[in-house]
Amino acid sequence: MSAGTPRSLASSGQKSIQDICHPLSAEESALSRSPDVLNPSGAGEKDLSLPNGTPVDTSSPASSSSLLNRLQLDDDLDGETRDLFVTVDDPKKHVSTMETYITYRVCTKTTRTEFDLPDYSVRRRYQDFDWLRNKLEESQPTHLIPPLPEKFVMKGVVDRFSEEFVETRRKALDKFLKRVADHPVLSFNEHFNAFLSAKDLNKRQGLALLTKMGESVKYVTGGYKLRGRPIEFAAMGDYLDVFTQKLGTIDRIAQRIIKEQSEFLMELREYGPVYSSWSSFEEELHDPLEGVAGCVSNCSSALDELTEDMSEDFLPVLREYVLYIESMKNVLKKRDQVQAEYETKLEAVVFREDKKTPVPTDVEKCQDRVECFNADLKADWDRWQNNKRQDFRQLLTGMADKNIQYYEKCLAAWESLIPLLQDKQEARGETN
Amino acid sequence: MADSGSEDIAVIGNTDLTPSESENNLKNTMVEKGTSLLKRMEISVAEAEKRTGKNAVNMQETYTVYLIETRPVDAASEGTNPVPDSLWRRYSEFELLRNYLLVTYPFVVVPPLPEKRAEFVWHKLSADNMDPDFVERRRVGLENFLLRVASHPVLSSDKIFYSFLTEENGWKETVFETGFQAKADSRLKALNATFRVKNPDKRFAEMKHYGDELQSVISQLLRVRAVGENKVSTAEYAAQSIRKSPFSPTKRAADRLYGVYKVHGNYGRVFSEWSAIEKEMGDGLQSAGHHMDAYAASVDDILEEEEHYADQLKEYLFYADALRAVCRKHELTQYELEMAAQDLTSKKQQREELATGTVRTFSLKGMTSKLFGQETPEQREAKLKMLETQIEEGEELVKERNEECDEFVKSAWVDIERFKEQKDHDLREALISYAIMQISMCKKGIQVWNNAKECFSKM
Numbered sequence: 001m002s003a004g005t006p007r008s009l010a011s012s013g014q015k016s017i018q019d020i021c022h023p024l025s026a027e028e029s030a031l032s033r034s035p036d037v038l039n040p041s042g043a044g045e046k047d048l049s050l051p052n053g054t055p056v057d058t059s060s061p062a063s064s065s066s067l068l069n070r071l072q073l074d075d076d077l078d079g080e081t082r083d084l085f086v087t088v089d090d091p092k093k094h095v096s097t098m099e100t101y102i103t104y105r106v107c108t109k110t111t112r113t114e115f116d117l118p119d120y121s122v123r124r125r126y127q128d129f130d131w132l133r134n135k136l137e138e139s140q141p142t143h144l145i146p147p148l149p150e151k152f153v154m155k156g157v158v159d160r161f162s163e164e165f166v167e168t169r170r171k172a173l174d175k176f177l178k179r180v181a182d183h184p185v186l187s188f189n190e191h192f193n194a195f196l197s198a199k200d201l202n203k204r205q206g207l208a209l210l211t212k213m214g215e216s217v218k219y220v221t222g223g224y225k226l227r228g229r230p231i232e233f234a235a236m237g238d239y240l241d242v243f244t245q246k247l248g249t250i251d252r253i254a255q256r257i258i259k260e261q262s263e264f265l266m267e268l269r270e271y272g273p274v275y276s277s278w279s280s281f282e283e284e285l286h287d288p289l290e291g292v293a294g295c296v297s298n299c300s301s302a303l304d305e306l307t308e309d310m311s312e313d314f315l316p317v318l319r320e321y322v323l324y325i326e327s328m329k330n331v332l333k334k335r336d337q338v339q340a341e342y343e344t345k346l347e348a349v350v351f352r353e354d355k356k357t358p359v360p361t362d363v364e365k366c367q368d369r370v371e372c373f374n375a376d377l378k379a380d381w382d383r384w385q386n387n388k389r390q391d392f393r394q395l396l397t398g399m400a401d402k403n404i405q406y407y408e409k410c411l412a413a414w415e416s417l418i419p420l421l422q423d424k425q426e427a428r429g430e431t432n
Numbered sequence: 433m434a435d436s437g438s439e440d441i442a443v444i445g446n447t448d449l450t451p452s453e454s455e456n457n458l459k460n461t462m463v464e465k466g467t468s469l470l471k472r473m474e475i476s477v478a479e480a481e482k483r484t485g486k487n488a489v490n491m492q493e494t495y496t497v498y499l500i501e502t503r504p505v506d507a508a509s510e511g512t513n514p515v516p517d518s519l520w521r522r523y524s525e526f527e528l529l530r531n532y533l534l535v536t537y538p539f540v541v542v543p544p545l546p547e548k549r550a551e552f553v554w555h556k557l558s559a560d561n562m563d564p565d566f567v568e569r570r571r572v573g574l575e576n577f578l579l580r581v582a583s584h585p586v587l588s589s590d591k592i593f594y595s596f597l598t599e600e601n602g603w604k605e606t607v608f609e610t611g612f613q614a615k616a617d618s619r620l621k622a623l624n625a626t627f628r629v630k631n632p633d634k635r636f637a638e639m640k641h642y643g644d645e646l647q648s649v650i651s652q653l654l655r656v657r658a659v660g661e662n663k664v665s666t667a668e669y670a671a672q673s674i675r676k677s678p679f680s681p682t683k684r685a686a687d688r689l690y691g692v693y694k695v696h697g698n699y700g701r702v703f704s705e706w707s708a709i710e711k712e713m714g715d716g717l718q719s720a721g722h723h724m725d726a727y728a729a730s731v732d733d734i735l736e737e738e739e740h741y742a743d744q745l746k747e748y749l750f751y752a753d754a755l756r757a758v759c760r761k762h763e764l765t766q767y768e769l770e771m772a773a774q775d776l777t778s779k780k781q782q783r784e785e786l787a788t789g790t791v792r793t794f795s796l797k798g799m800t801s802k803l804f805g806q807e808t809p810e811q812r813e814a815k816l817k818m819l820e821t822q823i824e825e826g827e828e829l830v831k832e833r834n835e836e837c838d839e840f841v842k843s844a845w846v847d848i849e850r851f852k853e854q855k856d857h858d859l860r861e862a863l864i865s866y867a868i869m870q871i872s873m874c875k876k877g878i879q880v881w882n883n884a885k886e887c888f889s890k891m
Contacts, residue, residue, distance in 0.1 A: 246706040253698045264688035270656045278649040284856040393891045400885035411874035
């Protein structure tokens with residue numbers, strides 16, 4: 001493992017939650033926080049670079065003001081202050097005696113000191129990405145972890161090694177890593193670091209950490225009843241419910257369009273040959289009819305491309321978001337649980353007879369947990385909303401673009417046909 | 433090309449015409465060649481109306497009548513705008529007119545009528561005879577028919593045609609009085625000739641083949657597009673369906689295009705619903721949704737225009753039939769000539785045998801005379817005389833038929849050439865307007881999606 005001692009902010013998994021609070025969550029000034037929480041191991045270090053963060057409330061302790069400057073960034077800034085770049089490319093097939101699988105090259109460029117080197121290039125397979133995500137979920141349970149493309153594909157239905165499938169997956173994996181890399185907390189996670197840099201990703205390394213973090217990570221306590229969900233989280237839940245629905249509808253619509261287009265394409269493909277065979281027994285009309293046949297054929301190809309693009313680019317992104325939302329709902333549930341636990345414990349204490357005894361640390365811990373969770377979640381939520389907006393703007397604009405390109409291709413084909421159709425008339429004139 | 437012994441005497445039209453009639457026709461055609469009716473008269477089928485009445489078997493029926501308006505060309509150009517003359521006709525009367533023309537001018541590729549029942553019509557448009565859209569398209573087709581006839585160098589001068597346009601009452605009787613129905617060739621006779629003719633003019637054979645191919649190719653195009661409610665070639669269609677992939681056995685191109693556009697309308701609704709839960713994205717989504725609705729709605733116009741193209745193809749689908757009819761008539765005249773020539777040859781042969789007493793070929797006569805003895809010289813003399821008469825008559829007949837055949841070939845070929853030119857011109861125009869329509873459709877698509885894109889980019 002490469003990185004130096006992970007800073008407290010980044011890897012909340014190594015310290016107990018009580019000591020760490022999310023630096024960006026200071027929107028709720030009601031949060032009570034121990035003043036030294038931000039930098040237990042030395043504040044001034046500049047390694048606390050957070051590439052893109054949400055604006056920070058200045059009511060947080062002064063030591064975070066130096067962060068402020070770095071944090072007030074425009075989300076759309078093109079990596080000027082980014083110091084971690086990750087890409088996924090170059091899929092390759094590996095055949096071994098036991099199995100066949102695809103690996104992807106993961107390239108990293110960074111100036112962060114958490115990394116030993118500025119450049120990395122490693123090969124990873126889907127399993128590794130899956131491992132990383134699980135680790136992130138375990139170690140950062142208060143955060144929204146981006147989704148991975150679907151794990152299981154039905155053999156026989158989908159060809160796991162087809163170019164289209166591999167490319168679609170590669171894009172999704174690339175997006176996943178980029179989202180993690182852009183996250184001010186997740187990107188500092190040591191498992192992420194290991195994923196990016198270790199030559200040989202030893203999954204067993206994770207186990208050791210797991211046992212260490214075991215206790216502090218157990219949020220899913222279960223069994224506690226929630227009194228009142230704060231409005232904003234209730235609103236989040238509602239929004240996600242409706243949004244999932246709408247995404248599902250859009251998915252169905254897109255699928256239906258693809259189906260209709262494919263079937264229209266099948267019919268369209270029949271026209272061309274008929275015009276061709278017609279031209280074969282005409283004299284004057286031979287060239288015009290042949291021209292029409294060619295035109296129809298061009299339009300068919302254009303439609304084929306459109307349908308393919310929609311299948312490969314549009315649908316996967318929609319589905320990815322559905323997965324994203326599912327995992328987000330889980331995080332919301334966890335949050336509810338943490339709050340419920342706190343409330344229950346608090347209630348138990350309040351009803352004690354001796355009111356003079358200080359609130360037990362146990363309950364205090366719970367309170368902190370709640371507050372940190374809420375803070376993390378809120379910050380992530382805002383980030384997610386922003387990213388979602390960009391993603392969908394891009395997705396829908398892309399869809400519009402593809403349709404425009406399709407029509408432009410067809411337009412060009414038909415326009416070039418017109419002079420061919422009119423040509424003979426002028427050349428012949430009145431003569432026969 | 434007629435068989436041996438051709439002497440050219442021009443006879444136009446049906447061979448059963450009396451000399452005076454044919455003279456009349458000849459004069460008419462020559463005089464009015466190049467000055468078709470259309471140059472002197474404006475013709476239109478202006479309206480359609482529903483009527484109810486009692487039919488032949490005294491039962492109530494509803495039918496549609498069409499208003500034919502005519503107006504002399506000069507009157508309009510003089511500045512005065514007189515009310516056009518008009519009369520009502522129903523489809524069956526058009527059919528009667530056409531049948532009359534077919535029989536009376538068998539050497540003409542007679543313009544077709546619009547289809548009687550809706551076949552090859554995309555079912556979301558009108559397929560019902562009473563449907564206003566179907567009626568409208570039929571009105572256009574009937575007008576087209578009249579204009580075609582009125583601009584034809586031969587047909588336009590026909591008196592029955594003229595009275596069809598101008599005399600509402602008693603026209604039917606006038607048509608029947610021509611006795612044209614009796615002149616019609618029986619189907620059986622025609623079929624027989626097709627099979628047995630030995631030496632048809634190669635050009636006609638080629639034309640007939642062309643007609644077959646044209647019909648086949650246009651049928652295919654129309655079938656890919658849509659299959660109507662009343663499927664004619666059910667067997668063919670069923671065969672096609674089986675060959676098709678299991679996913680879409682019966683849906684055709686028009687349906688699919690309709691589906692593609694209409695489903696986009698669903699985006700409109702879901703974007704609207706989605707925009708309700710969004711803050712900044714809401715407006716962009718909402719307006720994009722409206723453009724999706726517009727996109728979905730635009731398909732109706734597109735398919736109407738495509739139907740127009742289909743109608744243009746259909747006209748030539750039916751024209752192919754008319755072309756084949758002319759070729760079949762040639763086969764018939766040629767066959768009748770061959771039969772007459774064959775008959776003459778056999779009669780001459782009989783005469784020779786009788787005169788020289790030799791039996792060249794096996795004949796029943798020969799056998800019986802061998803068995804029962806030769807005839808007496810008197811009998812032979814009588815027979816010879818009869819044969820001579822028959823041979824004389826036969827030679828006349830062959831000459832006549834030869835002339836008919838030649839004449840038919842000449843005038844039919846003139847009309848076929850005219851038809852070819854018309855067909856090339858019309859179909860080229862149809863393809864051009866089809867291309868223009870496609871271009872317009874693409875441009876609209878680009879515009880809508882650009883509008884949507886703008887909305888998306890503002891999300």
